[in-house]
Amino acid sequence: MSKQIFVITEHLRGKIDDVTYEMLGKGKELAAASGGELVAVLLGHNQKELANEFGAASKVIYADHEKLADFNPWMYAKIVSEIVAQQKPRVVLTAYSSMGIEVAPAVSVSQGISLTAYVSDLSIQDLKVSVVSQIYGGKMNIEAVDENESMIACVLPGSFPADAGKATGSPAVEDFAVSGLDESKIQFKKLIAPDKSDVDITQSEILVSVGRGIQSNDNLPMVEELATKLGGAVSCSRPIVDSKWMPKTRQVGKSGLKVKPKCYLALGISGAPEHIEGMKEADLVIAVNTDPKAPIFDYAHYGVVGDLFDIIPALSAKL
């Protein structure tokens, strides 16, 4: 059985996502425990020099093609599947990200290997892999032991420190021969950059963030009033954007923005992993939720089990 640990790295036109370093740090630990090598897998076009950022790995497998310059789910899954088929690593780490959740299931199915999603921790002993995975939107954890030849873990961003995987160096680079991309029925058209005309919530020191608990967009003015009184800005969870009550530029989380304010007030937000990913680095988190078991309380420094329709007017009046 192979002892190799693979990390599928992520970058946007050469800008490496932090989750890559988080996985490399964890991967290094796993490789030390398995007695195998840590291998970084890099896909892109004219990005070979990025391999020098993956000094935590012993080797980088690099697949270069002009069609791999931007993420394409079919093409990326095809290339990663071919690499996995050739090398049969013990563990493949992908991020639980927009890219990872497209690639990992396709590789799992094409290679007939197991897949665990929502992974928040992993360890390895005698080539048995223990995986902690979040279920029910982060309300419960399960621990599973994988004894297969190979497995994929889709890792929740923010689960491991990025610093542990940051090391420059010159790992050996192995070029992977790319072919057959013309068969793809999916073609990359264009990258749509986020609209910058709205408030930049990533720059705000105080965020008053609102979730589905607000019930209706008619109730948003009281949140705006509170944010103004606090000298902050209003941000939100994804359902608020999906309902078109607020623009996408205000969304915090996996498919929104990552924020690091001094204070994050979470009002009627349950604390799903995809939301937590965007705000867990806030200095101070204060949550208001009617459900005492809401996962947001696991991340909040202060929590109020209460109704936001009582708390918001009371706070505004006090201010």
Ligand SMILES: Cc1cc2nc3c(=O)[nH]c(=O)nc-3n(C[C@H](O)[C@H](O)[C@H](O)COP(=O)(O)OP(=O)(O)OC[C@H]3O[C@@H](n4cnc5c(N)ncnc54)[C@H](O)[C@@H]3O)c2cc1C
């Ligand atoms: C690929 C992918 C990407 C995603 N990206 C994001 C993302 O970027 N950002 C994001 O936020 N989500 C994202 N999601 C969605 C995420 O999984 C959750 O569905 C979402 O975060 C839930 O939003 P919420 O907490 O507002 O709503 P809910 O989970 O419905 O929670 C509402 C909360 O309000 C509380 N509540 C109800 N009434 C009151 C009241 N009167 N007073 C106080 N509390 C009250 C409830 O107890 C509950 O905890 C993504 C999902 C996927 C699959």
